[in-house]
Amino acid sequence: MTALAITRMNDLFAVVMLSGIYSLMSAGFFLDLDAVDVAFTEASVGAGISTLLMLASLKMVKRYEGKTKYKPMLALGVVGATALLLIYGTLDMPHFGSADAPIHQHVAPRYINDSMAEVGVPNIVTSILASYRGYDTLGETLVIFTAGIGVMSLLRVSRETKDQQQKRVPADMQQQIILRIVAKMMLPLILLFALYVQFHGDYGPGGGFQAGVIFAAGIILYTMLFGLSTARLVFKSSLLQKLTAVGVLLYAGVGVACMLLGGNFLDYNVLRHDPVHGQHLGILLVELGVGITVATVMITLFFKFTWRTVKHKYIEQ
Amino acid sequence: MITHYPVLQVIIPLIGAPLCLLFPVPRLAGLFALLVSSLAFLVSCGLLQQVMVHGTLVYALGGWAAPWGIEYRIDYLNSYLLLLVSSMSTVVLIAAQSSIRRELPQNRQTYFYTAYLLCLTGLLGILATGDAFNVFVFLEISSLSSYTLIALGTDRRALTASYQYLIMGTIGATFIIIGVGLMYMMTGTLNMNDLAERLPEVNHSRTVLSAFGFFIVGVCLKLALFPLHLWLPNAYAFAPSIATAFLAATATKVAVYVLIRYVFTVFGIEYVESVLPLQEIFLVLGLVGIFAASVSAIYQLNIKRLFAYSSVAQIGYMILGLAIGTQLGLAATLLHMFNHALMKGALFLAIGSVVYRINSSQLNHMAGLGRKMPWTMAAIVIGGLSLVGVPLTVGFVSKWYLVLALLEKGWWLVTVLVLISSLLALIYVWRIIEWVYFTPARIHLSEVREAPLSQLVPVWILVIANIYFGLDTSLTVGVSKLAAQSLFGLFGAAP
Amino acid sequence: MNIIGLYNYWIVVVLMAIGFFIVIAHENLIKKLIGLSIFQTAVFFLYISMGKVVGGTAPILDDKWHLYSNPLPHVLILTAIVVGISTTAVGLALVVRIQEAYGSIEEHEIQTLNAQDQIECQLEAYGFMKNNAFSVKSLDE
Known part of the structure; x- marks a missing residue:
């Protein structure tokens, strides 16, 4: 293998x-x-x-x-x-594969049988992820955020060198016209697909995490073809940094809102009069939070790494 | 609002961390972190009081009852440790303000505070949760942020220390999820209480034994039990002083908590003793750890490394208490967790002040410092004496209970060994005293002044706590005993 | 006992052993991280395998199906994948910094350099070197 x-x-x-x-x-x-x-x-x-x-x-x-x-x-x-x-x-x-194993007998049946009535989302994975075990997912978002903080603090570039270097970094693929045109055509499609995955996670596979990664992949493709400097004009690192925090805050904020409305933390039922509607709204918002944090952290990771290595290459020369 | 205390405990720092990142000025971020941590501290006081009055508190996250959802379950044991972690974090953050400004470059300070709050969130989350997989998630939050905290140290060896810790820590965490996965496979549940009810039915199976093995090895990696401690000394020695103080006072204690929680609540002490000679293994590893680490500590020239080795030795004492396997032994372990946090917090904060003034943590650079920084040095001496176990300090109290527990069990030889090991501690503490008070100062020390008040105050809060809890043991001993009682009471194994 | 019924788990064990071996035995820091991710992926297989029901389908509710695989392990593994990539990212960032600070990412070379640092400290302690450790280094690079 x-x-x-x-x-x-x-x-x-x-x-x-x-x-x-x-x-x-x-x-x-x-x-x-x-x-x-x-x-x-x-x-x-x-x-x-x-x-x-x-x-x-x-x-x-x-x-x-x-x-x-x-x-x-x-x-x-x-x-x-x-x-x-x-x-x-x-x-x-x-x-392997036997249906009478303990894990299929104890907790899971409720997810499979009742989640449609309790959460109202066909994709059971989504309903567990965002609702039954929504707190784990909040933790997961925080893990991503932590990784972002770790990489940002480790690969921090000081300001002056950044400005000097910025002008001198050309895109590696400046000459690849066909690639650039194809990429330009692809980019909106990729971003659109990301949005589809983001909001269609209730029905098919997908959700905030996958959408965030796809969105980031689109941006990364753009960066590879048009150069880091161009991409950084659109995505300033201070803006990215704020957005990573916003995603986590959105998720936790939904939880706090539930608390203020009289439910437990992350109990979406209280968000609307009808529990199932409340669940829908809650899941939509928290998935959005996950998506924002994941996309921005992924973009940040890529920027930090390439920036560091490109700088390195120039220093060596 | 009171009903929400269990979750507020964790989500206050959880929300605080991303907010902290939004502050443009590092100084404000620092103050904000202090505010967040103080709030968490107040909540933990409230929680302990609630638990004292009402008994175990249960909070269903998302409104889904366990085992379908995740629940927070607060009893004596974890409310006691929540109080410990949040109070230590607050005291350390008071001193952090000036120390961080000196030790880290401006553009990394905000990240430091954010990572610090994330680490606090992770530790509190591990303590509060009643769900086996949730432990893993929060464990990773605290580990990833502590890798970051360590790597922020200015020496380049901080990077390798952090990398080594990352590899070891991830192996440990992966072992833990293998263990959790196997348990889940046999029972179909992830909730700790539910697991405790369902595991006895499948106790005989080899899968559960294997799950237990993976889990214990994984946790022991995290808590740096000898011989799995290799990552710890470097990590503590090269991290920023404040990070060392925080991690030394809290992180390993939380790992010990996870061990206790699983051995006693989830698997049950009867099962553990019936399948594995765990008592004997812990006894041997604990004792060897105490001696090997204490001897290594004697040869260290860097004072941070010295106390890092001493931490490994102290973990040995905690494990020894567990190995006794009686209620008193467990109480001694819990007591020592609390007391050790007080000692190491005071010591590493005082060392932080030394680094603040002389920019070095080498013993030889500290020669003659006793006269220049009398208050800081006095704090180190008292902390050191507490480590040795001199009467009137907390160190004495926990050693006393450990010895009582050992005698109750009739382990004479072990008792003698524990007393001898205290002498080893005396040797390394004496080495510090010798350098600091009885070696002539070097010329460049002439301009060194006493540490700033913002650092002396937290150091002395901890030093006074060291003495206070050494004299008035009603709170610590009382809660430790209650916690130990409830852990044994669950399974009626109390002797 | 029907050994065939367990073959899937044994593949997991083999993969896990390979990953774990890379982590322990190799000296290259990047390769160690790759080993770590193989090790973690093996655990993902373990979880996902246990969720499978023969004849079941993906856990998305639909009128046409009645037997679904267990969704809970899937959720747990989604979380674990995220944790894995986070660890890898932080690890790689550390590797990049180590390369900058040491000029190498081979473990034994770094250990030699660390030992040198250590010896310098010791020598200086006994007065063989000039006392430059006190000059407060400017922290803003």
Whole structure:
């Protein structure tokens, strides 16, 4: 399998590419197991964003891995012990695919049978994600936000150098006219698709997270073809920074609004007179919050990484 | 509003963190963070009082009753720790204002405060929740923000320390979700109480045993139990002083809490003792940890690293208390968690003041500082004595209860070893005293003055707390005992 | 016992072992992160596999279907994927900074450099170096 090839390769570029392929294959695997939402996310995140970030960082490090002087015996021992423990654990597991496993008996039936009446959204994954376990998703949004803060603070560029450098960075693909035209045609479609995924998450696979990633991917495509400087004119880093916060605040704000209206935190039922309408409104708003934070953090990540590496390249020259 | 206290506890810093990012001036962001943390502190006082009066509080998030939704469940144990974390965070933030201005460049200060609040949110979230997967989510919030906090240190070794912590921490977290996943697979639920009810039915299965194994290893990585502690000394030594003070006082305690919560509430102590010689493992690891780390501490030249190793040793004491497996032993562990937070908070904050003045945390640079910064140094000495376990300090109280618990169990040899290990602590504390008071000052110290009042006050709040809770033990011992009682009471295993 | 019924979980174990091995045994910091993400993906497989019901379909309600796969693991894994990418991003940012500060991302080279830093501190402590540690470095680069 691809994973094995990754261990043996010294060429980091190839390794990153392989890991992208690995993610895409995982997405296929998830699809096969009926996890459409997960497949969607894995394809956009694992194969898309994380490969991009890896490539951006590769730009500034050596392409080839050094010869490792590792102690394979110790590592093999630890890994072997872990694997054995897990295999030992699998022996008593309910069989793959069997419908009478405990997880299909206890909590899940209520989601499958009652979520239509209680939340009113056909996509059960969305109703659990945004409503039953909405608090987890708030935490997840906060995790993304935290990652944004981490990267922003680590890869901060001071102001003067930024201005000097800004003028000197041309787009790498200035000459590719066909690509540029195609991209210009694609961009609105991608953004439109992002919006579709954002607001159609109730009915099909998708939702705030996936939409945010797709939106960011559109912007990143634009950046790659038209240069970082151009893209940064539209998306100022201070604006991006504020928007990341706004997304989280929107999500938490919905929760607080529910509290003020007399419900529990994130209890959307109280938002409208009719609980199901309230749920709809709540889910719409929190998904929007997730979408905003995810999109802005992803764009920020990409900008920070490429900016840092481009700067590095120029300093070296 | 009172009914919302459990959730307010966590969402106040949760909302505070993104708001903090919106402040244009770092100084304001700092004050805002202080305000947020103080509010959280007030809420936690209210919570503890509520729990004392009404018993366990349950709050269903999103209005969905558990196990379908996520619930917050506050009992003696976690209200006590919520109070600990939020109070430490507030005191540390008072000192942070001036220290951060000195240690970090202007454009990173706002990020520091935001990450700090995120870390606080994560820790409080782990404490408050009654849902196994929610623990993982908040664990990651606190870990990711602490990687950031550590990497903000000015020494380049802060970066590698943070990277190492990231790798270890993520492995730990992944082990934890494997454990949670296997438990879920066997029971179909993620709610801790529901798990506790359903696990006994499938106790015999190898999957549950494997789940337990993964979970324990994962948590032990997080709490830096010897020999999984390798990430801790570097992380503490090179992080900004304020981050070190906060993390040392709170983060490992929260990991110990997770361990206690799972061993006692979810799996049940009877199950744990029946399947694994966990007592013996913890006993050995605890003792070896205490000795190995104390000896390493003696050889450190950097005072932050010295106390970081000492933290690893103190975790050994907490684990030892757990290993005893009796109600008194558990109470001793809980007591030591609280007391250790007071000691390490005071010590690392005082070290922060030293770094503020002389821009170094090397012991040799501190030579003769006793005369230049008498109050700060006195605080370090008292904190150090507390670490050793001298009477009149909190350190004495927790050692006392630990020894009582050990004697009750009849473990004479272990008791003797614990007393000997205190002598090791005395050695490293003495080394500091020697450098600070009995070595002639260097010339460049002539201009060094006492730390600013904004740092002395929080340091001394903690020092006085060290002494106060050493004399008046009714609150700490009382709550620890109640918490231990309720944990054992759940399963009727009380001896 | 029907071993065939567990094959899916054993694939998970193999993948997990590979990922974990890369994390522990390799010295290149980027490769370690890739290993970490393989390790995490293996856990995703574990969760998603347990949610599958043979003959079931994706958990989107529709009149034509009556048997659905369990949606809860899907939700949990969505969260875990997000956590994974966040960790990778922060890790990569650290790697970039480490490359800038050390000029290398091989673990043993960095350890050598760290040891040198350590020795410098020690030497200076015993008076072999000039006392420049006190000059307050300008913090704004």
